[in-house]
Amino acid sequence: MEQTFLMVKPDGVERGLIGEIIARIERKGFVIREMKMMQATEELAQAHYAEHAEKPFFGELVTFLTSGPVVALRVEGTDVVMVSRMMIGKTKPTEALPGTIRGDFANTMSENVIHGSDSVESAERELSLWFQGQPLNV
Ligand code: RTP
Ligand code: MG
Numbered sequence: 001m002e003q004t005f006l007m008v009k010p011d012g013v014e015r016g017l018i019g020e021i022i023a024r025i026e027r028k029g030f031v032i033r034e035m036k037m038m039q040a041t042e043e044l045a046q047a048h049y050a051e052h053a054e055k056p057f058f059g060e061l062v063t064f065l066t067s068g069p070v071v072a073l074r075v076e077g078t079d080v081v082m083v084s085r086m087m088i089g090k091t092k093p094t095e096a097l098p099g100t101i102r103g104d105f106a107n108t109m110s111e112n113v114i115h116g117s118d119s120v121e122s123a124e125r126e127l128s129l130w131f132q133g134q135p136l137n138v
Pocket of ligand 1: 052057061090091109110111112114115116117118
């Protein structure tokens with residue numbers, strides 16, 4: 001069964017949106033296999049966003065992701081990578097439709113409440129980065 005890495009970002013935690021976001025994931029029928037609240041180190045944040053290392057906004061991205069606790073989630077379900085990205089909504093606030101998490105709760109490009117892996121390959125890489133060891137098989 002396909003798995004993805006989702007993360008409530010520091011602004012989502014700060015604003016009290018953990019429950020709202022988890023409720024949406026569960027209501028959709030996806031299953032949470034692992035979950036932890038943690039403070040990301042700079043090294044972890046840099047590794048997570050390695051694909052953006054050369055972008056002008058990389059520094060801000062890492063600073064933001066390490067600015068407070070995040071909630072890391074291993075989520076499982078049919079086509080969960082693509083479907084959860086649809087539920088998250090687009091990166092640009094002008095494109096994030098109402099009904100999506102970002103469309104409903106975010107209005108800036110930088111503080112956008114939630115991360116979701118953008119492909120099965122990214123999901124595998126990010127899950128092994130954030131969750132050491134074997135996935136739980138309950
Ligand atoms: P994420 O990885 O956080 O789930 O977001 P995403 O896939 O929707 O967007 P991505 O292209 O991976 O970018 C990662 C984060 O970088 C910030 N960003 N800023 N100023 C800019 O042009 C710009 N582009 C991206 C966003 O905060 C985005 O979530
Ligand atoms: Mg991304």
